[in-house]
Amino acid sequence: AQSVTQLDSQVPVFEEAPVELRCNYSSSVSVYLFWYVQYPNQGLQLLLKYLSGSTLVKGINGFEAEFNKSQTSFHLRKPSVHISDTAEYFCAVSPDYNQGGKLIFGQGTELSVKP
Amino acid sequence: GAVVSQHPSWVICKSGTSVKIECRSLDFQATTMFWYRQFPKQSLMLMATSNEGSKATYEQGVEKDKFLINHASLTLSTLTVTSAHPEDSSFYICSAPSSGGNTYDSYNEQFFGPGTRLTVL
Numbered sequence: 001a002q003s004v005t006q007l008d009s010q011v012p013v014f015e016e017a018p019v020e021l022r023c024n025y026s027s028s029v030s031v032y033l034f035w036y037v038q039y040p041n042q043g044l045q046l047l048l049k050y051l052s053g054s055t056l057v058k059g060i061n062g063f064e065a066e067f068n069k070s071q072t073s074f075h076l077r078k079p080s081v082h083i084s085d086t087a088e089y090f091c092a093v094s095p096d097y098n099q100g101g102k103l104i105f106g107q108g109t110e111l112s113v114k115p
Numbered sequence: 116g117a118v119v120s121q122h123p124s125w126v127i128c129k130s131g132t133s134v135k136i137e138c139r140s141l142d143f144q145a146t147t148m149f150w151y152r153q154f155p156k157q158s159l160m161l162m163a164t165s166n167e168g169s170k171a172t173y174e175q176g177v178e179k180d181k182f183l184i185n186h187a188s189l190t191l192s193t194l195t196v197t198s199a200h201p202e203d204s205s206f207y208i209c210s211a212p213s214s215g216g217n218t219y220d221s222y223n224e225q226f227f228g229p230g231t232r233l234t235v236l
Contacts, residue, residue, distance in 0.1 A: 041206075042230065043228050043229040045227075046224065049224070102164065107158045
């Protein structure tokens with residue numbers, strides 16, 4: 001079985017400050033890793049994904065994440081946040097591509113950017 | 116990217132009634148779609164996998180007789196909440212893989228619908 005743990009339920013930060021949202025996973029098989037963003041009352045938008053190759057992945061809106069296999073982590077970072085980054089962020093894993101892309105989500109981290 | 120729509124975007128119903136939610140892939144075909152449920156301030160929980168032409172696969176703990184899923188065509192899956200009760204009030208989100216569900220050669224990115232807010236009075 002797979003599981004995803006997002007270590008922080010809420011992260012308040014001031015505008016233009018750097019931010020890191022933490023994500024750890026557990027799996028007995030190889031996984032693909034994702035970060036999604038959800039704005040209020042909306043669906044999910046993919047920020048970035050790790051499938052293979054370089055462990056540093058760059059996504060949209062200036063976000064990046066680094067896959068660390070030994071620590072089973074996939075932390076999301078942004079060097080300078082904007083007010084518009086305020087949203088809920090979800091880390092997710094896909095346990096096996098033969099399962100058609102079924103996703104297991106973490107509990108979510110609410111990023112609140114203050115002026 | 117691919118577009119997935121849901122209808123309605125929000126619905127309010129009385130306890131005991133049934134509600135149907137549609138999920139459509141607008142510019143691609145999807146042999147597989149996924150239904151998630153999200154309670155306020157919580158994560159998305161996978162409810163079931165909708166399979167075109169066959170029965171849906173439900174996750175453990177999800178009542179298949181209460182949450183009826185029909186994958187009527189390659190672009191449409193419906194979720195019917197039967198005899199809805201206040202505890203069924205939630206945000207329901209569907210997703211479909213970009214290739215439509217064929218996964219033997221590459222990963223298929225999930226595209227999510229905008230969600231349906233169900234409130235049962």
